[in-house]
Amino acid sequence: MVNLILKFVSSCRAADLRVSTAEVLDCLNQLxxxxxxxxxQFRTVLRTNFVKSRRDQAKFDRLYHLFFHEMGKDSGLxxxxxxxxxxxxxxxxxxxxxxxxxxxxxLLDFLSGDPLAYLTALRHMRNMDHDAPQNVRFNLGxxxxxLEILMxxxxxxxxxxxxxxxxxxxxxxxxRHNAVDFFNRxxxxxxxxxxxxxxxLYDDLQNIRSYEQHLKYLGERPFSALTQQxxxxxxxxxxxxxxxxxxxxxxxxxxxxxxVLDIKKTLRKAMRYQxxxxxxxxxxxxxxxxxxxxxxxxxxSVWSAARFMLNILYSxxxxxxxxxxxxxxxxxxxxxxxxxxxxxxxxxxxxxxxTDIEYYAPTDYGETFRHFKRDxxxxxxxxxxxxxxxxxxxxxxxxxxxxxxxxxEKSRRVIWLNPEPESEWNSGDSEMFAYxxxxxxxxxxxxxxxxxxxxxxxxL
Amino acid sequence: xxxxxxEDVEKRLEQAGYISSREIATVVFLxxxxxxxxxxxxxxxxxxxxxxxxxxRGLEREMIRLQCYEGLDExxxxxxWEYAKQLLYTQMVKEKIQDVIxxxxxxxxxVDRIAKQEDAFFSERFIQPRPLxxxxxxxxxxxxxxxxxxxxxxxxxxxxxELLSDFQVSIPExxxxxxxxxxxxxxxSNNYRDMSDALKRRCIHIYIEYPERELExxxxxxxxxxxxxxxxxxxxxxxxxxxxxxxxxxPCISESLDWAQSLIALQVEDITPGxxxxxxxxxxxxxxxxxKVREHIDSITPRAGLNG
Numbered sequence: 001m002v003n004l005i006l007k008f009v010s011s012c013r014a015a016d017l018r019v020s021t022a023e024v025l026d027c028l029n030q031l032x033x034x035x036x037x038x039x040x041q042f043r044t045v046l047r048t049n050f051v052k053s054r055r056d057q058a059k060f061d062r063l064y065h066l067f068f069h070e071m072g073k074d075s076g077l078x079x080x081x082x083x084x085x086x087x088x089x090x091x092x093x094x095x096x097x098x099x100x101x102x103x104x105x106x107l108l109d110f111l112s113g114d115p116l117a118y119l120t121a122l123r124h125m126r127n128m129d130h131d132a133p134q135n136v137r138f139n140l141g142x143x144x145x146x147l148e149i150l151m152x153x154x155x156x157x158x159x160x161x162x163x164x165x166x167x168x169x170x171x172x173x174x175x176r177h178n179a180v181d182f183f184n185r186x187x188x189x190x191x192x193x194x195x196x197x198x199x200x201l202y203d204d205l206q207n208i209r210s211y212e213q214h215l216k217y218l219g220e221r222p223f224s225a226l227t228q229q230x231x232x233x234x235x236x237x238x239x240x241x242x243x244x245x246x247x248x249x250x251x252x253x254x255x256x257x258x259x260v261l262d263i264k265k266t267l268r269k270a271m272r273y274q275x276x277x278x279x280x281x282x283x284x285x286x287x288x289x290x291x292x293x294x295x296x297x298x299x300x301s302v303w304s305a306a307r308f309m310l311n312i313l314y315s316x317x318x319x320x321x322x323x324x325x326x327x328x329x330x331x332x333x334x335x336x337x338x339x340x341x342x343x344x345x346x347x348x349x350x351x352x353x354x355t356d357i358e359y360y361a362p363t364d365y366g367e368t369f370r371h372f373k374r375d376x377x378x379x380x381x382x383x384x385x386x387x388x389x390x391x392x393x394x395x396x397x398x399x400x401x402x403x404x405x406x407x408x409e410k411s412r413r414v415i416w417l418n419p420e421p422e423s424e425w426n427s428g429d430s431e432m433f434a435y436x437x438x439x440x441x442x443x444x445x446x447x448x449x450x451x452x453x454x455x456x457x458x459x460l
Numbered sequence: 461x462x463x464x465x466x467e468d469v470e471k472r473l474e475q476a477g478y479i480s481s482r483e484i485a486t487v488v489f490l491x492x493x494x495x496x497x498x499x500x501x502x503x504x505x506x507x508x509x510x511x512x513x514x515x516x517r518g519l520e521r522e523m524i525r526l527q528c529y530e531g532l533d534e535x536x537x538x539x540x541w542e543y544a545k546q547l548l549y550t551q552m553v554k555e556k557i558q559d560v561i562x563x564x565x566x567x568x569x570x571v572d573r574i575a576k577q578e579d580a581f582f583s584e585r586f587i588q589p590r591p592l593x594x595x596x597x598x599x600x601x602x603x604x605x606x607x608x609x610x611x612x613x614x615x616x617x618x619x620x621x622e623l624l625s626d627f628q629v630s631i632p633e634x635x636x637x638x639x640x641x642x643x644x645x646x647x648x649s650n651n652y653r654d655m656s657d658a659l660k661r662r663c664i665h666i667y668i669e670y671p672e673r674e675l676e677x678x679x680x681x682x683x684x685x686x687x688x689x690x691x692x693x694x695x696x697x698x699x700x701x702x703x704x705x706x707x708x709x710x711p712c713i714s715e716s717l718d719w720a721q722s723l724i725a726l727q728v729e730d731i732t733p734g735x736x737x738x739x740x741x742x743x744x745x746x747x748x749x750x751x752k753v754r755e756h757i758d759s760i761t762p763r764a765g766l767n768g
Contacts, residue, residue: 020661026494033493034466034486041466044486052660054501054651054667203669204503204651260535261543277547382614412614412653440653 002028007116008067012050014119015063023049055200055437062198070189071113086179090163103149107156111186118190125149126197149194157187200437219449223304223419234448238308241452242315245459249319290412291322291383295372297390298327299363305419305445306389307348312455314339314347319459324379327351328368330361363393365431366400373403380410385458389417389445392425392432399431404438414438417445417454461519463492469518478507478514479679487666488515497624497645499660502668504650505712509607512646516603519644523603526591528612534619538629539593542586549581582633593637596629601641610649614656621659670703671713679713684720694731694762695720699743701760707749718742733757
């Protein structure tokens with residue numbers, strides 16, 4: 001049992017699940033407490049120890065099924081099966097004839113019931129783009145790697161069939177047929193692992209849609225359709241909103257839970273009552289405030305929404321410890337200083353005219369994330385809320401969704417605001433689907449009402 | 461009163477009014493046997509908090525609840541000194557203080573004498589235990605529910621981690637308090653933010669999903685005895701179809717139960733489109749969701765003559 005679990009753990013790790021030694025020990029101890037014949041109990045012990053987030057459960061379930069069903073009891077192979085010998089002979093010959101190709105050998109191991117080397121090869125293929133030089137903008141590395149594995153699967157399949165045809169052409173059809181079936185099923189399983197990587201589950205994502213109507217007409221107008229006059233009106237509304245929010249926040253801090261006893265003040269108040277401390281005074285606790293980091297796509301459609309968002313955030317700066325802002329199209333530029341040193345409207349003008357951004361280049365989210373990771377990852381910490389405003393349209397460049405996953409791990413929360421209608425999120429070159437699993441919250445942000453609702457929830 | 465086996469957990473939770481899946485029962489059993497906390501995640505309304513209450517009833521223990529929020533600190537979670545009481549007592553025993561320092565030759569001598577009395581003011585009498593200290597100090601073992609731990613701050617999470625690893629607290633003026641009995645700890649999270657790996661490593665993790673069809677029917681039968689079998693089947697089928705729609709808030713078990721109660725009150729025997737529309741406000745909490753259900757009313761209404 002211990003060896004079996006350790007083999008399974010190796011496979012989990014090869015597939016990028018983080019399982020610590022302490023968790024393996026816990027699992028082994030807990031298996032002694034339950035009835036391991038009952039599969040639900042057995043699987044629960046493994047799952048509760050090896051995956052501790054909803055997002056990894058799909059991957060675990062796939063590995064569990066592969067390991068304990070496809071390669072274990074459902075593999076249709078038991079020692080006393082007449083065709084077990086035939087399978088063994090075939091494997092032996094295949095190993096003898098194998099060249100030094102590691103990938104080919106890993107597939108043979110997979111057919112022998114040991115998926116470790118093959119899973120490692122898959123992980124290597126998927127990480128290829130991360131190990132590649134950082135100026136690569138397409139995910140050709142993983143595609144080429146995938147093609148190579150695909151060709152090796154086909155090569156193994158052809159060799160198996162050829163060997164069985166040559167060697168056992170005259171033997172009973174049923175055994176040969178069973179053996180071919182066995183190899184085909186296993187190779188199909190290897191193929192599905194290659195082609196269908198389980199996507200992280202995100203049913204705990206807060207996908208915010210419906211909203212109260214704050215403002216009738218203006219609030220419902222898409223940002224991208226505002227006329228110059230309406231832009232001015234929206235600015236007025238935003239100013240009023242900002243004042244209202246500031247009032248609420250300061251009131252709330254005033255009524256916030258008190259801090260420790262303020263001895264000086266208490267004694268001073270006690271003077272009035274001949275030294276009896278009738279009224280107690282407590283120290284006010286400074287308001288807890290978070291850090292905000294915003295990444296704004298400033299390609300035209302998104303910018304119309306992002307400018308108001310930045311406008312509000314900077315007007316409410318005192319509600320946060322720090323607001324760091326970045327804008328991007330095909331590269332990234334920090335604009336925090338511009339916003340801190342200029343009045344908001346001139347800051348917005350400056351951002352558009354004075355930053356080192358090519359507005360007419362195709363938007364490249366992958367490059368933006370790579371750039372952020374390279375230069376700014378350290379500004380994220382567990383007090384940071386990362387707000388990304390963008391339509392996730394990558395122009396078919398590599399989305400680099402895994403860098404977003406790293407950013408999530410370093411932040412407190414990741415919120416994505418998408419100015420496109422939800423029906424268009426998964427069409428064409430939109431990678432919203434790839435980014436979705438790594439957000440805590442995802443909401444449309446096309447008009448003022450949605451923006452107001454978002455900012456209120458963020459601050460209050 | 462510990463749980464003897466997974467089956468024993470299932471039985472006792474059911475007696476406590478909670479129908480659990482085999483997976484949930486296994487996790488509860490493991491937590492009881494190993495003394496590790498359970499971290500329960502899942503959408504709102506699937507019964508995360510209810511599970512902790514049912515464990516308390518099943519083990520016949522008191523349940524102590526700590527509700528987490530942003531800004532929660534040790535003073536609110538662990539203990540606080542009762543300043544007002546301390547000050548009032550100081551006033552009341554003023555004369556006594558005179559007695560204590562009577563005959564002190566110097567100022568520092570007087571201060572030393574008062575210092576010797578300090579324990580009187582920092583003693584059990586003036587401490588206000590909060591949920592975590594209550595759970596640790598309780599002479600009988602308890603169930604400690606730390607609700608919505610994801611709403612707390614990382615600093616508090618780190619403090620919690622320390623507490624959950626050795627179940628002892630040191631209070632500078634009183635010394636170390638060690639738990640007489642390790643409490644059965646349940647933490648719940650709604651994925652507002654990710655919990656740290658360190659905390660996850662210490663816990664047994666479970667994600668509770670919306671219940672399977674059979675399980676949901678058992679829950680309704682248990683909570684609403686006497687409800688007709690055909691109605692239960694139709695209701696569960698309808699609720700499951702509504703959950704498949706892309707809603708802002710999917711109906712959970714508690715909504716299924718509320719709806720069942722409403723249908724019984726209205727003496728409904730068959731669920732028709734009309735019945736659904738009349739009672740929609742029980743199932744959907746948002747106008748946009750109600751609208752969506754209206755649009756799909758034909759596909760979610762149970763087929764006529766459904767009985768299995």
